[in-house]
Amino acid sequence: MLVLHDNLGSGNAYKVRLLLSHLGRPFRRIEYDVTKGETRTPEFLALNPDGRIPLLQFSDGRTLAQSNAILFYLAQGTDYLPGDSFAQAKVLQWMFFEQYSHEPFIAVARYWLHFLDQREGLEEKWRRGYQALDVMETHLCAAAFLVGGTYSIADIALYAYTHVAHEAEMDLAPYPGIRRWLDRVAEQPGHALITQEEFS
């Protein structure tokens, strides 16, 4: 069975749980407290030298890190990744945008506020986070989903931290395109927060 090295507070880990839910694939969760350094122990670093969750472990022992790489692998051949290679590249474009221009600002602001109660430096995180939302809004005012008009792992990747932007004290009121898209994502079959130890 798949083992997900996980953290229930992490949006990056949430992405993987959400796709596994859509796919109906059973998995076992191992929870790590990132704030206590549980992903920096020698045992965990032997699994992932980068010391981060989520990490997906297969029954033969192979491991795969980086949430969006995990999504891309699991979505191969499913409805959650278009088959056309240019559309796949557009999915990747949005996923690299997420990790470079969205997550380091919105997710970090949320982490500081929600888990560390730290406010210093928030203004710059918000400024860059709103820039990322502006880019999404431009696209989502004219399209139902991020790539090709259908729900894909690009939407899962960007939904993860956008739908909890309020926990970063960010306001989605000026973003009607994003708010309609959040609703469309939440209406997808199999959309669920997977928190149980195992499901089948």
Add this chain to the structure above:
Amino acid sequence: MLVLHDNLGSGNAYKVRLLLSHLGRPFRRIEYDVTKGETRTPEFLALNPDGRIPLLQFSDGRTLAQSNAILFYLAQGTDYLPGDSFAQAKVLQWMFFEQYSHEPFIAVARYWLHFLDQREGLEEKWRRGYQALDVMETHLCAAAFLVGGTYSIADIALYAYTHVAHEAEMDLAPYPGIRRWLDRVAEQPGHALITQEEFS
């Protein structure tokens, strides 16, 4: 003909030029001065709402942003991307690592020093940059290349800013695995800095 919206100082754009050189694919370059806001004009934002180079434009007008998404698209079906889907996922794992844990520290330190003459905040960039190099070193002490023992776009993605780490005033002396890997990358056929307007 392919048009690369480009900047000769950018390591992200360099990745695309290096792969195009390996592939022997002709392209036309349009140079932008990022420091003068040339990627934030209405004309450029119409091409890429994220306002960043590199941006690849195809003869039919379609565009693709994000350097690593461009690499993945161009490398499909070539020797620069393994055919196996798990190996492709490992390539993506390293490319997401590059954009999340390597580029924001090493490339930004280099940009501050090399282009802006700014030193404030460098220590934190260096600390996180060396963490990224530590992760690479662990892997490259035991492997010739990042994925599956053969040169791929994962190597191109991480070579781009690692081979100019000295411009960020970072020292590769404690990283013999990385230094040997840099040499191996530079020995690959077609390895060249492409700076001319067009080649064929």
